[in-house]
């Protein structure tokens with residue numbers, strides 16, 4: 846039976862001395878591979894302790910790259926790795942869109958409010 850890797854196991858292996866990576870529900874020990882990675886070590890190290898599936902897919906890794914994975918397999922990830930990441934990403938996205946929305950509302954209401962105040966003042970002061 847394949848080992849079940851928990852989120853704590855994953856987070857316990859995110860240094861260059863011992864590095865696990867989570868891709869599509871499977872955990873790989875790529876400690877020895879980090880220095881050989883054609884894309885550099887930093888991009889892999891940045892994916893420590895979280896679901897790297899999206900980052901791995903976005904690069905469009907070749908079949909040769911995918912063929913390297915089975916040899917590094919440690920076990921199945923216990924839990925939903927995609928949620929692990931998208932939960933944080935979704936929270937961030939909603940914070941960003943919230944801020945943008947708030948900003949764009951202000952963009953309309955502040956000038957409109959000033960315009961309204963100006964005409965209100967002209968009307969009541971009889972300056973028109």
Ligand code: HEM
Nearest residue numbers: 875883884888889892897900901904905906907909910913
């Ligand atoms: C253990 C998992 C990984 C393996 C086995 C792997 C393997 C490879 C291989 C063999 C290449 C050469 C091009 C190709 O054949 O597609 C490559 C390129 C690349 N990889 Fe990975 N990779 C892994 C994880 C990652 C992760 C998590 C990232 C994060 C973004 C990443 C980013 C890149 C980039 C940016 C390149 C392009 C380098 C270039 O074209 O200059 N890789 N990888």
